[in-house]
C-alpha cells in the first residue's frame with residue numbers, strides 16, 4: 330500500500346474519541362486491556378474492538394499473556410512519531426484526557442498497594458518462598474560467573490527484598506544500596522545484612538519509579554525477580570538506564586513467559602514472565618544492548634518456572 334494510503338488509514342484509526350483517549354493512555358506506558366477498560370468505563374469487547382483497529386493501523390502493538398493482553402504504542406519508527414505528533418497537538422486539552430490520566434495514576438497506586446500488601450505478608454518467609462519456583466542455585470552461580478569476579482564501585486539493587494543479592498555479591502562491590510517499597514522487606518534485609526557482618530551495603534525504603542538517585546550514577550544495577558511486578562517493565566528500564574554510569578551494566582533476572590495465571594491473583598504478579606523479544610524492544614528503547622542471555626530450567630519441579638538472566642550495557 331502506498332505511504333499516502335497508510336497515513337489515511339492511520340489517521341482514520343486515530344480519529345475517534347475513545348481511540349484517541351486510548352493512544353493518550355498508552356503513551357504513559359504499556360497497559361492491560363483490563364486496566365484500559367476500567368479507566369474508560371466501557372465494556373471490554375468495545376475497548377478490545379477499538380484496540381484491534383489501532384493495532385491494524387500499526388499505531389499500537391499487542392502482546393498476549395495468559396488470559397490478559399497488553400498494548401503499547403508502536404515501537405520506534407514512523408507510526409510512533411505519528412502518534413507523538415497527534416498527542417502533542419492535544420497535550421494541553423485537559424478535560425477527559427486529564428481525568429483519564431488521574432484514573433491511570435490511581436490504578437497504578439492500587440497495583441503497587443497490592444504488591445506492597447503481599448510483600449509485607451510474606452517478608453519474613455521470603456527466603457524460603459523465593460526458592461519454590463526457581464532453580465536458585467544455578468541462577469546464583471551464573472550471576473557470579475557473568476559478573477566475572479570484577480569489583481564495581483557502586484551497586485544498586487532495585488526491589489532488594491530481603492537483601493539476598495547484596496549478600497551474595499558483597500565482595501563484588503565497594504558500596505551497595507538496596508531500594509525496596511516494602512518496610513517489612515527492608516526490615517528483614519537490614520537485620521540479615523547486619524547479622525552477616527556486611528557493612529558496605531545499606532537498604533532504603535523507596536519506589537523504583539520515583540526514588541531520588543541524588544545525582545549519583547551506578548556501575549551495576551540489579552533487578553532480580555522484580556520486573557514482573559510492573560505492567561510496563563520497559564518504563565522501569567528507561568528510568569534505570571538514566572542512572573547508569575557510562576560503561577555500567579544492568580543485570581536482570583526474571584521468569585520466562587509462563588501460563589501460571591494464579592500468580593497474578595495469589596502473588597501480585599502483573600506480567601506472566603518476560604519474553605526475549607520483549608526484552609530486546611525494551612532494551613533498545615532504553616538505549617541498551619543485550620550482552621548476555623541465559624535460561625535456567627527448573628529441574629526440581631514438573632511445573633517449575635524457567636528463569637532467564639540478561640546482562641545489558643549502554644550502546
Ligand SMILES: C[S@@+](CC[C@H](N)C(=O)[O-])C[C@H]1O[C@@H](n2cnc3c(N)ncnc32)[C@H](O)[C@@H]1O
Nearest residue numbers: 448488489490509510511514535536537553554
Ligand atoms: C520477588 S521480590 C524479589 C526480591 C529480591 N530481589 C530477591 O530476588 O529476593 C520483589 C521485590 O520488589 C519489591 N518491589 C515491588 N515493586 C516495587 C517498587 N515499585 N519499588 C521498589 N520495590 C518494589 C517488593 O517489595 C519485593 O521486595
